[in-house]
Amino acid sequence: xxxxxxxxxxxxxxxxxxxxxxxxxxxxxxxxxxxxxxxxxxxxxxxxxxxxxxxxxxxxxxxxxxxxxxxxxxxxxxxxxxxxxxxxxxxxxxxxxxxxxxxxxxxxxxxxxxxxxxxxxxxxxxxxxxxxxxxxxxxxxxxxxxxxxxxxxxxxxxxxxxxxxxxxxxxxxxxxxxxxxxxxxxxxxxxxxxxxxxxxxxxxxxxxxxxxxxxxxxxxxxxxxxxxxxxxxxxxxxxxxxxxxxxxxxxxxxxxxxxxxxxxxxxxxxxxxxxxxxxxxxxxxxxxxxxxxxxxxxxxxxxxxxxxxxxxxxxxxxxxxxxxxxx
Amino acid sequence: xxxxxxxxxxxxxxxxxxxxxxxxxxxxxxxxxxxxxxxxxxxxxxxxxxxxxxxxxxxxxxxxxxxxxxxxxxxxxxxxxxxxxxxxxxxxxxxxxxxxxxxxxxxxxxxxxxxxxxxxxxxxxxxxxxxxxxxxxxxxxxxxxxxxxxxxxxxxxxxxxxxxxxxxxxxxxxxxxxxxxxxxxxxxxxxxxxxxxxxxxxxxxxxxxxxxxxxxxxxxxxxxxxxxxxxxxxxxxxxxxxxxxxxxxxxxxxxxxxxxxxxxxxxxxxxxxxxxxxxxxxxxxxxxxxxxxxxxxxxxxxxxxxxxxxxxxxxxxxxxxxxxxxx
Numbered sequence: 001x002x003x004x005x006x007x008x009x010x011x012x013x014x015x016x017x018x019x020x021x022x023x024x025x026x027x028x029x030x031x032x033x034x035x036x037x038x039x040x041x042x043x044x045x046x047x048x049x050x051x052x053x054x055x056x057x058x059x060x061x062x063x064x065x066x067x068x069x070x071x072x073x074x075x076x077x078x079x080x081x082x083x084x085x086x087x088x089x090x091x092x093x094x095x096x097x098x099x100x101x102x103x104x105x106x107x108x109x110x111x112x113x114x115x116x117x118x119x120x121x122x123x124x125x126x127x128x129x130x131x132x133x134x135x136x137x138x139x140x141x142x143x144x145x146x147x148x149x150x151x152x153x154x155x156x157x158x159x160x161x162x163x164x165x166x167x168x169x170x171x172x173x174x175x176x177x178x179x180x181x182x183x184x185x186x187x188x189x190x191x192x193x194x195x196x197x198x199x200x201x202x203x204x205x206x207x208x209x210x211x212x213x214x215x216x217x218x219x220x221x222x223x224x225x226x227x228x229x230x231x232x233x234x235x236x237x238x239x240x241x242x243x244x245x246x247x248x249x250x251x252x253x254x255x256x257x258x259x260x261x262x263x264x265x266x267x268x269x270x271x272x273x274x275x276x277x278x279x280x281x282x283x284x285x286x287x288x289x290x291x292x293x294x295x296x297x298x299x300x301x302x303x304x305x306x307x308x309x310x311x312x313x314x315x316x317x318x319x320x321x322x323x324x325x326x327x
Numbered sequence: 328x329x330x331x332x333x334x335x336x337x338x339x340x341x342x343x344x345x346x347x348x349x350x351x352x353x354x355x356x357x358x359x360x361x362x363x364x365x366x367x368x369x370x371x372x373x374x375x376x377x378x379x380x381x382x383x384x385x386x387x388x389x390x391x392x393x394x395x396x397x398x399x400x401x402x403x404x405x406x407x408x409x410x411x412x413x414x415x416x417x418x419x420x421x422x423x424x425x426x427x428x429x430x431x432x433x434x435x436x437x438x439x440x441x442x443x444x445x446x447x448x449x450x451x452x453x454x455x456x457x458x459x460x461x462x463x464x465x466x467x468x469x470x471x472x473x474x475x476x477x478x479x480x481x482x483x484x485x486x487x488x489x490x491x492x493x494x495x496x497x498x499x500x501x502x503x504x505x506x507x508x509x510x511x512x513x514x515x516x517x518x519x520x521x522x523x524x525x526x527x528x529x530x531x532x533x534x535x536x537x538x539x540x541x542x543x544x545x546x547x548x549x550x551x552x553x554x555x556x557x558x559x560x561x562x563x564x565x566x567x568x569x570x571x572x573x574x575x576x577x578x579x580x581x582x583x584x585x586x587x588x589x590x591x592x593x594x595x596x597x598x599x600x601x602x603x604x605x606x607x608x609x610x611x612x613x614x615x616x617x618x619x620x621x622x623x624x625x626x627x628x629x630x631x632x633x634x635x636x637x638x639x640x641x642x643x644x645x646x647x648x649x650x651x652x653x654x
Contacts, residue, residue: 162478
């Protein structure tokens with residue numbers, strides 16, 4: 001099979017493609033080719049038996065989507081997005097990339113006219129929700145985003161459900177928790193500090209905590225994110241029915257609990273590298289974000305995540321740091 | 328003040344403009360001008376003290392929105408839409424008119440760059456919801472439309488909330504119940520029969536009932552629809568906060584209860600003009616529609632509707648038939 005990964009140079013895309021390279025197959029079907037599209041060139045995964053192609057293009061430019069699906073990939077994993085902070089800072093860019101780009105893709109598929117009906121996995125976000133919330137957000141809670149990013153994700157979910165219902169493709173939107181611990185350098189996501197305060201101290205570097213440690217949030221590891229994508233790409237979607245946007249499972253905890261988990265796993269010296277520097281802009285954005293979920297539907301459909309923040313930190317140390325860290 | 332009504336030649340637009348002509352003011356402000364835009368020419372209301380202008384244009388053509396707001400109307404009431412049956416039959420037309428047209432309007436307002444910040448009232452629909460439902464749909468229930476029309480309305484609601492949050496205009500989306508009894512000829516809305524089975528028999532004409540009389544639905548009169556628009560145009564929106572889509576109040580009843588109300592108000596001979604001709608296409612569409620609501624927020628914010636179907640029929644006889652009907 002041929003798999004197209006949009007946003008393939010990003011963290012989730014890279015890890016998903018590395019996993020495909022390790023597995024060699026997806027849902028029992030051998031993988032012949034993976035195409036990774038992004039605005040920068042994606043790196044080829046090590047040891048892949050499949051053909052790998054990196055395409056540098058901008059999905060929000062008319063005509064690019066048609067080119068990307070010209071070879072009719074059976075699976076399209078759409079991870080490409082301007083992150084929340086950037087979409088809030090640059091209104092036009094956010095709508096262009098996150099909404100128009102996605103719509104161009106969906107339209108390109110619809111207009112092939114040759115019976116092409118790929119599986120489309122779209123990564124949405126818990127940013128489709130906006131405060132105030134109940135203690136736990138249930139599967140039927142309404143989407144009232146408080147950011148343009150969340151608005152764009154919610155709109156794309158609606159489009160995906162309608163295009164799936166009309167039979168143009170077979171899609172699923174999966175609402176990622178905040179992915180933690182994100183490897184690599186900080187990006188422009190307002191949620192970055194949730195990872196920074198774990199990743200940087202484990203590397204011997206100070207990290208800034210811009211919010212109160214009583215902020216509660218919803219996390220899953222990069223490893224879980226890849227598992228979500230694999231499951232969404234291979235599961236039977238007929239049982240999902242027409243409601244094609246799912247809250248993924250995750251783990252809810254406060255920043256204080258994150259810090260205590262770090263202390264337990266890595267010790268006081270590592271925790272001492274977290275510096276408190278309140279940032280009212282970040283604080284205001286995060287205030288509107290969801291804190292906890294009751295994702296019964298996704299769990300019943302076979303999606304799985306971590307059950308403690310210790311586990312999330314240990315996965316980071318195992319997958320990113322070769323099992324060790326700076327004490 | 329200057330009021331722009333998009334879709335001003337339609338039923339709700341016409342009735343809203345007639346009401347403005349009778350009142351002469353809106354929220355205590357004298358009305359200087361009403362512009363009614365539509366794809367056909369809107370009729371001037373009788374006895375209006377304000378200047379009336381009818382513009383024939385297509386909002387989904389780039390540039391038209393800019394022209395329509397060139398004179399900076401303080402209030403824009405956006406009623407223009409391709410109805411549900413048509414948006415389902417013609418996928419491209421539905422998205423072009425119902426989504427792109429609305430987005431062009433919102434973008435035109437955003438891009439004025441001169442501090443223009445009108446009130447925007449957008450008529451959405453209970454079609455943003457899709458079955459299965461609980462007994463009554465609450466204010467926090469999620470939008471999972473089962474039609475392209477409902478998808479387009481839900482997307483426009485999200486855009487309106489985001490543009491309002493960002494301060495580009497001050498908007499409110501109001502989700503109309505099915506408006507019953509619709510005057511005039513049947514339109515392409517799949518919900519048309521709810522009105523046809525009342526209106527046609529009262530005119531001495533047979534009407535087709537295409538669904539089971541156990542179908543339950545959510546109604547409000549055209550008079551209430553106008554009241555919703557007036558209230559949405561004049562109320563304090565600061566108290567609404569960022570969740571700018573509201574379920575309007577209405578009256579829930581089965582088709583059997585509609586028929587019994589007709590019998591009570593108009594007699595057996597009128598009811599005998601209803602002919603049962605099942606239509607599986609209509610049946611399938613209606614199956615996914617909401618039946619009942621608990622619109623606490625809208626009621627608390629001062630929106631009002633009917634409390635019986637008798638009342639809905641009597642309003643129709645009073646407002647449309649001069650107080651009489653064909654026995």
